[in-house]
Amino acid sequence: MSRLSSRARLMPASPIRRLVPLADQAKARGTQVHHLNIGQPDVETPRPLIEAYHQFNDKVLAYGPSSGLLPLREAVAGYYERIGQPVPSKNIHVTTGGSEALVFAIGAVADPGDELVVFEPFYANYAGFGRLLDVNLKAVVTRAEDGFRLPADEVIERAIGPKTRGIIICSPGNPTGTVYTREELDRLARIVKKHDLVLISDEVYREFTYEGVATSALALGIDDRVIVCDSISKRFSACGARVGFVLTRNDALSDVFLRFGFARLCPATVDQLAALAAYQLPASFFEPVVKEYRARRDALVDGLNAIPGVHTYRPEGAFYTVASFPVKDADHFCQWLLNEFSTDGRTVMMAPANGFYATPGEGQKETRIAYVLNVPALNESVQILAKALLVYPGREA
Ligand SMILES: Cc1ncc(COP(=O)(O)O)c(C=O)c1O
Structure with a gap:
């Protein structure tokens, strides 16, 4: 070859x-x-999650539904309700980790040759996912000296061109640890609307905040333009379970995730049962x-x-x-x-x-x-x- x-x-x-x-x-x-x-x-890893693996005793380890097991999707909908950002379970799709959620999100909004704006330094695998889909990242630099805060609107808008389809953010951030303020996110929301873009918000570190809480992109009032990527990997110290979620209040995008899901049949069954146990843990x-x-x-x-x-x-x-x-x-x-x-x-x-x-x-x-x-x-x-x-x-x- x-x-x-x-x-x-x-x-x-x-x-x-x-x-x-x-x-x-x-x-x-x-x-x-x-x-x-x-x-x-x-x-x-919380004990109930590990026990879910031991308790699995079905005679056949069968395929599940493409968007994930309904009890898990409902449990995740309950979690979003509790954090004040309700999303219907039908719009929450279980993926193989937050990684697949990101691939689905990028694949849903950008064609080969299109661009997504990203703030660097960024989670390195965004570049890998972009490459996999032939989508180019347009990086806007942020600086350690000012805690990697978002730059001025003009700087962000300068990165937006005719091929730009969206902006990817990660807050709390990997690798920066930066948590964007409400004001920063509102600025992004205005830019996303003005330029007819989609905001892909990677929120896998949502609970890990040390000076207040992280604002979800779901709170920004641009429901049609927001895709959230989420995961149990960090939240429940369950990286090896490979369970994540892609969710949106935009029904057309949600339908795309369903069809992407069909193509790879379904996420892993037993790992979803473990994830279900995790979502039953108290917030404490x-x-x-x-x-x-x-x-x-x-x-x-x-x-x-x-x-x-x-x-x-x-x-x-x-x-x-x-x-x-x-x-x-x-x-x-x-x-x-x-x-x-x-x-x-x-x-x-x-x-x-x-x-x-x-x-x-x-x-x-x-x-x-x-x-x-x-x-x-x-x-x-x-x-x-x-x-x-x-x-x-x-x-x-
Ligand atoms: C920012 C960010 N997004 C997504 C992921 C993907 O995580 P997973 O596929 O384990 O859910 C990671 C993993 O390190 C991450 O740091």
Whole structure:
């Protein structure tokens, strides 16, 4: 076979997983690696969810409905009702993770060659999903210095052209941790309406906020133009279940999701039963989780900012921060940490931030750090980074 599609050739490697072979080699040499590279929460998956797997006892593991099991869709509708943004269960479609929800959302609004505006740094897989569908991302840069807030309307509108079909946002954000204010979202809503676009809102980190609550795009009064992508992965520490949701109050878009769903038959049956158990947990489930992540954020941010030359801001949500390092090339620094450095048999793995930007040259000195380890492990990781920077040959003054 000699010919690959251009999409196959151009598909980017995930900055989150790209360095895994180097981490494996470090582990094979006996080095302990603190994984700050991937958003895999260490919070225990709630017991009722695990038990749902054990309880499954049907004689046949059958296909389910394309849009998911009705009791789950109804439970999710109940959840949206409780957060004050009702969506009928018929407009909520179960997907294979938030990942498939994003593919459905992008595929529903953009044709090959069309564009979606995205604020960089952005969740790197948006680029992968765009490539898969031959949809181009038009990146608008946001800056660490001002906490990755949205730029002025003129800057955003300058990125909108004749091929633009929508805007993708993620709040609370990965990799930034930024939670957009109501004012920022209202500005976006006005732009979306003015330019006849769709707002694809990735809200998989909704509960993870440390300074107030996140506003859903469903609250913006542009119902016809909003698609929300959601997931149980982070919310219930159930990344391996692969259950997500795509939802909209726009019936025509909802019908597209139904037909996209037909094409891949159905989401996994037993995982949906586990998700159903998760949606029956009391809202109080989140309180200790959020408290723990807030403590982790503060330990990490304070620790990083105490290292000479390292800077990060205090993210309001999710469980990531983007930190800048006094190095020429943070990508090289991340590789060096795995290939050449250890202290007391330990090192740290981070995700180079350049993979979260579409603009070449951006994020060169930055890494994304996921605070998914407990506070002692985060403190130790900070100490490892401080020691590494004392001897790293690519350090800048
Ligand atoms: C912003 C964001 N959206 C979507 C996803 C996809 O998650 P999943 O497919 O596990 O639901 C992730 C996973 O890390 C994410 O960070």
